[in-house]
Amino acid sequence: MPELPEVETVRRRLLTCLPGLLLRDVVVNDPKVSDLCEAELRATLTGRRVTGLRRRGKYLLVDLGPTEAPAAEPTGPAAGRYAGLAVAVIHLRMTGQLVFRPEPGERPARFVWRLEPGTELYFQDVRRFGRLWAFEPAAEDDFFAARGMGPEPFGPEFTLAYLRGALAGRRAPLKAFLLDQRRIAGVGNIYADEALFRARLHPLRAAGSVGPREAQRLHAALLETLQAGIDHEGSSIESFIDPAGERGSFQEILSVYQRTGEPCRACGTTVERTVVGGRGTHYCPRCQPRRGGMAPGSRRRLGSVAPPRSAKPADWEAPGR
DNA sequence: AGTGGCTCCTGGCGGC
DNA sequence: TGCCGCCAGGAGCCAC
Numbered sequence: 001m002p003e004l005p006e007v008e009t010v011r012r013r014l015l016t017c018l019p020g021l022l023l024r025d026v027v028v029n030d031p032k033v034s035d036l037c038e039a040e041l042r043a044t045l046t047g048r049r050v051t052g053l054r055r056r057g058k059y060l061l062v063d064l065g066p067t068e069a070p071a072a073e074p075t076g077p078a079a080g081r082y083a084g085l086a087v088a089v090i091h092l093r094m095t096g097q098l099v100f101r102p103e104p105g106e107r108p109a110r111f112v113w114r115l116e117p118g119t120e121l122y123f124q125d126v127r128r129f130g131r132l133w134a135f136e137p138a139a140e141d142d143f144f145a146a147r148g149m150g151p152e153p154f155g156p157e158f159t160l161a162y163l164r165g166a167l168a169g170r171r172a173p174l175k176a177f178l179l180d181q182r183r184i185a186g187v188g189n190i191y192a193d194e195a196l197f198r199a200r201l202h203p204l205r206a207a208g209s210v211g212p213r214e215a216q217r218l219h220a221a222l223l224e225t226l227q228a229g230i231d232h233e234g235s236s237i238e239s240f241i242d243p244a245g246e247r248g249s250f251q252e253i254l255s256v257y258q259r260t261g262e263p264c265r266a267c268g269t270t271v272e273r274t275v276v277g278g279r280g281t282h283y284c285p286r287c288q289p290r291r292g293g294m295a296p297g298s299r300r301r302l303g304s305v306a307p308p309r310s311a312k313p314a315d316w317e318a319p320g321r
Numbered sequence: 322a323g324t325g326g327c328t329c330c331t332g333g334c335g336g337c
Numbered sequence: 338t339g340c341c342g343c344c345a346g347g348a349g350c351c352a353c
Contacts, residue, residue: 001346032329058347093347094330127330129347147348172324181348189346278326279346 002092003058004153004186005229009248010098011055017100018050018062018121022069025114033110033123034132041111044086044134050115051085057149057185060098061140062088087140089133090123096130098123148182153226158184160219167215170207176277177207178222187222190250193257193282195225202290203281204274228253256282 002010023046028038036044048064055061064086090098102109102122109122111132123130135143150166151157166183177183178192187195196203199221201214210218234248255265260273264284274281 003347091347094345095332126332127346129330131348170323176324179347277324280344 001094001188001190002096002234003188003191003229004055004226005191005232005250006234006248007055007058007060007092007186008230009234010092011053011060014060014098015053017119018115019052020049021119022049022116023047023064023113024069024116027112027114028110029108029112030110030128032128033125033130034134036132036134041132041134045088048086056144057152057181058091058188059144060090060092062090063137064088085137087135087137089135089143091131092125093127093129093131095127096123096125150181150183150185152185153187153222158219160216163219164212164215167207167210172207173204173276174201174207174210174218175203175279175281179277179279184222186226189279189281190254190257191222191225191229194255195221197256197284197288198225200287200289202288203276203283204290256284258282 026038026041026045028034028041031037034041045064047067047069049068050062051065052063053061054063066083066085090096092098099122100119102124106124107126110125110128110130111123113121115121123132133143151162163184167177170177172180174196175192178187178195179189181187193203195218199214199217201210201218229248229250232248232250232253234250256271258280259271260282262271263269264271264287267284267286269284269286271282272285274283
């Protein structure tokens, strides 16, 4: 399922071929993909050239230049065209894929972008959770503000001090905290589980019980785990493929996610599964002990539970020391 | 305000 | 073999 590393992988791949192309037409096969109807999307987006690709959390943003060609269907009441620039925002949600060539036999794309010269970008999305928005650049801040988007993990705002402040006083489990896009943008189920493993923190620990050194481990683990995901071009679990149809490889080095019943790669203990906030949650009960955190009398030296060294994959490390 | 639960949606899977 | 019911999960929405 596309999280920050998967969306970043899509962005980077599209960056090699989309900018400069003219968006000639938008075809909507599934009206539920957008609050805007096909005519509105055409009026807003077509006749413009792709000028850039950005990412905000798990959202992919396609920047479009000023109109320079007639819209595909410039009639009707919906044809109020912006004079200036436009932004298309895409969220892949669970199964969304942007591909240049649909697989033979695949159901019709939820929407298609016809580009010049001679390219078509298909939005395939089996579970139909993905969404498309379109607006003027001036509306972008409101769009994300309305969603209360938290800081980008790789941005300047996501400091250790920020994380400690965000954790403070929260009774919610760490896992739920990490999935909350208002706290940190872009972390989903896979990378939350993997980051908690790397930080040696139990997913059910109350966020507010995390101590300073633990917060430091979590901060580092989040950045390292997300970066590893980007370096491996995402996790191809379920259905993630990039626009060229390539699969990522991060799933091959997962430590705990969907490894229930298998031995922990660090200590050999059986990986367990529980449900937190309605989400399947995977962890190693030995590497991620459920300690009392700040509770009186429960203070132990952090690091006293360092997992024994054992065989581990070449390009992945045991949870941070 | 913060938190938990429900909803959307479909392919895949287990059980009978 | 075939059918039914359940599950996964991101994020918006609602209730407490």
